[in-house]
Amino acid sequence: MRAALMMKKGLLEVGEIPDPRPRAGEALVEVERAGICGSDLVTLAGGRPKELPRVLGHEFAGTLLDIQGNTGYPFKPGDRVVAEPISGCGTCRSCRNGLYNVCDDRVILGVETDGVFAQYVRVPLENLLKIPDEMSFEEAALVQPVAVAVHAFRRTAFRGGSAATVLGAGPIGALLTMLARASGGTTVVVSEPNPFRRELMEKLGFPVIDPKAEDPVAAALSHLGEGDEGFDVVFDAAGTTNSVQQATEMTRVGGEVMMVATYHGIPDIGIVSGRKREVNYLTTRAHIFDDFRASLNLISSRQLDVRPLITNEIGLDEVPGAFDNLSSGGPMMKVLCQP
Ligand SMILES: [Zn+2]
Ligand SMILES: [Zn+2]
Structure with missing residues (x-):
């Protein structure tokens, strides 16, 4: 063959x-x-x-x-x-x-x-x-x-009415974004540097962020309603050196950062800020x-x-x-x- x-x-x-x-x-x-x-x-x-x-x-x-x-x-x-x-x-x-x-x-x-x-x-x-x-x-x-996206998703406390940001719109990030909306997410934002993938997500109706052109943390938070200080769940499907740190800054007090990417080396997770707001860090595998x-x-x-x-x-x-x-x-x- x-x-x-x-x-x-x-x-x-x-x-x-x-x-x-x-x-x-x-x-x-x-x-x-x-x-x-x-x-x-x-x-x-x-x-x-x-x-x-x-x-x-x-x-x-x-x-x-x-x-x-x-x-x-x-x-x-x-x-x-x-x-x-x-x-x-x-x-x-x-x-x-x-x-x-x-x-x-x-x-x-x-x-x-x-x-x-x-x-x-x-x-x-x-x-x-x-x-x-x-x-x-x-x-x-x-x-x-x-199934990869579902497994990650099920490990979070995301539910109808929750707000999420997804960092990275490769196939898994894109699926998590769609899953969050399908699960009754209120605000679901996605950040992605690749213009083709950003455009695709935009066509699907999601607010998109270009993390190379704007500060992704400020841009994501600007999509929340008044009085909402952060997202309930932030999915990191980007796995860059500072993406978990960015996810931490986007998360509300007691919210969750789900680390979906495969990490090579030790990322800076922004633990000083995360600990002060009791951010929950979650991992997932397959x-x-x-x-x-x-x-x-x-x-x-x-x-x-x-x-x-x-x-x-x-x-x-x-x-x-x-x-x-x-x-x-x-x-x-x-x-x-x-x-
Ligand atoms: Zn695969
Ligand atoms: Zn075994």
Whole structure:
């Protein structure tokens, strides 16, 4: 089959490799759509996989072709599916509490095993979910990133009537912004330096801030009503050196800063000011199975319409170029590949 392969750190090439052969308890799935994630760029740049070449990618929707082993799972060839890309070890304390997202020995599709920028992928049956007939493969390919946003969102105290700012409108930031509004948020503001992404969020009806042109803290606070001294929840999906500090300054007394980004190094979180106002700092990592169920429901009911975020549809050959384009801040939001 053809696949986009990480050959070594920083080098992605499209090539031919043998078709994957599912083992007992696994399914062979034909990839219909695969999404490029910011973490794929990090994996390629950081050289994380131990075995190379490696097929990258973990966001996808596909058609089930084959099942190995008599497993008792309610799947059959022809089913339209998505899959949780994380498998925990199953035996550690976190896994036994259902928190395989924080398992130290977790195995991630497209990092520890071959991923989805390929014609076929093998996945454990226990990780599969069927998608409703009316859901397109394009929308279904966003179930995983939506699950990331849902997991972060559920860890906050955000509720109808709350106000939020989201720092960073990459796909996860954009989804958190949409989720906050769909959940009854009053004021939902988003800050993003990329003009293409800012314009997209503006078209979706959100007040946007250009953090390079204006002070994002003052700009965000200017959207609040009189007497509101800060936001209930500020999501940091930017992960820059001072974004948590900015989030802290935007938060009301007793409010929450949800740190969604993957941080490299130690950010200045503005703890002196945060402590004086009893700001709650929260973290989040990936998702658990229930987040997938919630995500499927949000998308199929169109409470969350993810379609405007799909800005590019490409073939396998264009995947390496799209990685470059995304890394250099090109005019893209969610890029879907049809292998
Ligand atoms: Zn992802
Ligand atoms: Zn574990």
